[in-house]
Amino acid sequence: MAPRISPLKDARKHVIAKTDKTCMLNVQYINAVKGRGVFAKGSISQGDFVLEYRGDRIPAVEAQRRRLIYHESCTAFLFMFRWRGKTWCIDAARDEGSLGRLVNDEHRRPNCKMKNIDVNGSPHLCLFALMDIKQGEEISYDYGGEDCPWRTEVCGAITVC
Numbered sequence: 777m778a779p780r781i782s783p784l785k786d787a788r789k790h791v792i793a794k795t796d797k798t799c800m801l802n803v804q805y806i807n808a809v810k811g812r813g814v815f816a817k818g819s820i821s822q823g824d825f826v827l828e829y830r831g832d833r834i835p836a837v838e839a840q841r842r843r844l845i846y847h848e849s850c851t852a853f854l855f856m857f858r859w860r861g862k863t864w865c866i867d868a869a870r871d872e873g874s875l876g877r878l879v880n881d882e883h884r885r886p887n888c889k890m891k892n893i894d895v896n897g898s899p900h901l902c903l904f905a906l907m908d909i910k911q912g913e914e915i916s917y918d919y920g921g922e923d924c925p926w927r928t929e930v931c932g933a934i935t936v937c
């Protein structure tokens with residue numbers, strides 16, 4: 777059997793090639809509230825690189841401008857992060873078929889974590905598995921922040937989460 781490639785090397789390989797692990801992941805429609813999600817087609821081991829959140833990398837000021845002009849459903853694709861002392865954003869609003877933009881939020885028991893990795897001097901947001909993930913499980917991570925309305929609203933009723 778071929779030796780296991782390190783998760784970081786695997787991430788860099790996919791970042792450079794701009795590819796998703798479509799042999800390991802697929803997209804499924806979940807329901808009208810959540811929309812689509814990304815699911816494991818096979819088992820994923822704790823620590824593995826899962827996918828990159830790909831999109832346009834833009835400075836915070838440009839993200840702010842786009843937030844004002846985008847339809848509300850598109851602002852969910854603006855992922856803010858810090859890099860070298862400044863705030864940046866990956867804007868994945870444009871659907872280019874990448875899987876990263878379709879991963880849903882889970883703040884109680886996420887199975888992945890978003891990490892910022894340096895590839896040839898540029899930051900890239902990559903998901904790594906926090907635990908072993910079984911075939912058929914939904915890939916999730918904690919979006920962070922506190923402004924995710926679905927965490928507290930269920931069919932119009934307010935619940936305590």
Ligand SMILES: C[S@@+](CC[C@H](N)C(=O)[O-])C[C@H]1O[C@@H](n2cnc3c(N)ncnc32)[C@H](O)[C@@H]1O
Nearest residue numbers: 809810811812852853877878879880881882926
């Ligand atoms: C980055 S998109 C994720 C992909 C999205 N599900 C789709 O089908 O396009 C973020 C949006 O997905 C939905 N979403 C993400 N996590 C959710 C959750 N835990 N419960 C309900 N909706 C969620 C919200 O509508 C959110 O604005």
